[in-house]
Structure formats: C-alpha cells, structure tokens
Amino acid sequence: MMKDFERLKKECMEEVADIGIEIGNIKEWKINTRARSMWGQCKKNTDGTYSIQIADRLLRDDRISEKACKETMIHELLHTCKEGMKHTGKWKVYAREMNEEYGYNIKRTTSGNEKGIENYKPKSLAVKYVFTCGGCGATIYRKRMSKFTKYYRNYRCTRCGAVDWRRKRQNMETWYYTVVSIDGDYANLKRTDIESEDLKLVARALLPEGIREGTQLKYELMQYSILD
Ligand SMILES: [Zn+2]
Numbered sequence: 428m429m430k431d432f433e434r435l436k437k438e439c440m441e442e443v444a445d446i447g448i449e450i451g452n453i454k455e456w457k458i459n460t461r462a463r464s465m466w467g468q469c470k471k472n473t474d475g476t477y478s479i480q481i482a483d484r485l486l487r488d489d490r491i492s493e494k495a496c497k498e499t500m501i502h503e504l505l506h507t508c509k510e511g512m513k514h515t516g517k518w519k520v521y522a523r524e525m526n527e528e529y530g531y532n533i534k535r536t537t538s539g540n541e542k543g544i545e546n547y548k549p550k551s552l553a554v555k556y557v558f559t560c561g562g563c564g565a566t567i568y569r570k571r572m573s574k575f576t577k578y579y580r581n582y583r584c585t586r587c588g589a590v591d592w593r594r595k596r597q598n599m600e601t602w603y604y605t606v607v608s609i610d611g612d613y614a615n616l617k618r619t620d621i622e623s624e625d626l627k628l629v630a631r632a633l634l635p636e637g638i639r640e641g642t643q644l645k646y647e648l649m650q651y652s653i654l655d
Pocket residue numbers: 502503506514535536545
C-alpha cells in the first residue's frame with residue numbers, strides 16, 4: 428500500500444512550523460523511483476528555492492513505518508531551514524528539537540540499514556519465501572509475494588514437471604551477534620543473546636557495510652543488519 432504522500436508532507440511541514448522552525452521556499456517535492464542508494468535528498472536551486480527528493484521505496488515499502496518515512500522527509504525539510512544545509516550546526520539543532528518534541532529519530536547519514544537514512548547502501552530485500560519441488564528437489568526463492576507464492580500448489584516444476592511445490596517455513600527467529608574480529612573477507616561473530624563461546628565465520632559479503640570489531644548485528648530472515 429502506497430503511503431499518502433500529500434498527507435505526510437502536510438504533517439511534516441506543520442510539525443516543523445509548529446515548533447517555530449522556519450521552512451525554506453520549496454519549489455518541488457519529487458518521488459524518486461530509481462534511487463537505490465539514498466532515502467532522500469535536498470538540493471538548493473540557483474534561485475534560492477529547494478527541491479526535495481524522496482525515494483519511492485519509503486512510500487511503497489510496507490515494512491517502513493510512516494514515522495520512518497516522515498523522519499526522512501523532515502530530515503530533508505530541515506535542510507531548507509536557515510543555515511540548515513549542512514548536517515552540522517543549525518541542522519543538528521533543528522533535528523534534536525524535532526526528536527525531543529515528537530519522539531523522532533532524525534539523524535544525519537549513518538551506515539546500516541536503518542530506515543529513514545539517506546545515502547546508504549540499501550540491503551537487498553530479504554528472501555521471504557522458499558519453495559522446494561517434491562519431485563526433483565529444485566528450490567525457488569522469492570522476495571515478494573506473487574501469484575506463485577500464493578498459488579504455488581498449482582504450479583508445475585519446469586525442471587521435472589511435477590506439480591508438487593512445498594513451502595519451506597523460514598526461520599523467523601532473530602539472533603544477535605557481535606563482531607569479534609575481522610579477518611580479510613571474513614568476520615568472526617559471537618552470539619550475544621545466548622551464552623556461547625562459539626564463533627561463527629561469516630563472509631563479509633553477507634554482512635552490512637561498515638562493520639568493525641564490536642559492531643552489534645541482528646540476524647533475521649536470513650539477513651544481517653547493524654544495530655544502533
Ligand atoms: Zn541530509
């Protein structure tokens with residue numbers, strides 16, 4: 428379900444104005460459908476107006492809350508405010524005020540997969556559905572709901588012809604780790620949610636960018652993410 432962009436825009440502007448922060452002259456809000464590496468962006472035009480872009484994933488992705496979406500919108504809005512273009516100085520003060528007043532978590536750029544953060548490398552969507560063919564053992568992974576994920580029982584396996592797809596239940600458990608050491612392309616992880624001295628060696632390609640020793644990680648739906 429697409430979020431109501433117009434309403435959210437209005438709410439954000441009102442909330443900012445309500446605590447006495449003056450918003451700059453915004454020429455346009457654009458929904459960016461191609462942005463893969465940022466949530467939002469604010470550009471100052473030569474005529475002194477501002478153009479704000481918001482990644483459409485924020486509006487489309489149901490896993491992203493309205494609040495997280497607004498955090499990005501307000502993050503960008505604050506860039507239009509007086510001396511707010513940089514994340515230091517005034518922007519930081521405005522953001523803190525918004526956070527204190529409304530309970531937001533507006534931050535400058537950080538690494539990780541937290542929602543509402545611009546300029547980070549988004550993690551790919553987690554695999555949600557796994558199906559195996561009862562005939563030949565072929566496995567299909569799907570990240571989104573589709574006709575197949577709904578009606579897989581009726582589908583024929585293109586490899587062996589069997590109509591015998593079975594859904595494999597995903598492990599819905601969440602595990603927590605800390606990065607104990609990094610060794611080239613691998614990292615040693617240790618569980619922090621249970622008592623265990625066992626280390627798990629994981630290829631860094633599977634881990635979020637920006638990890639270092641001591642980084643806290645969450646493992647959920649076959650994906651690792653950084654905990655703040
Ligand atoms: Zn920013």
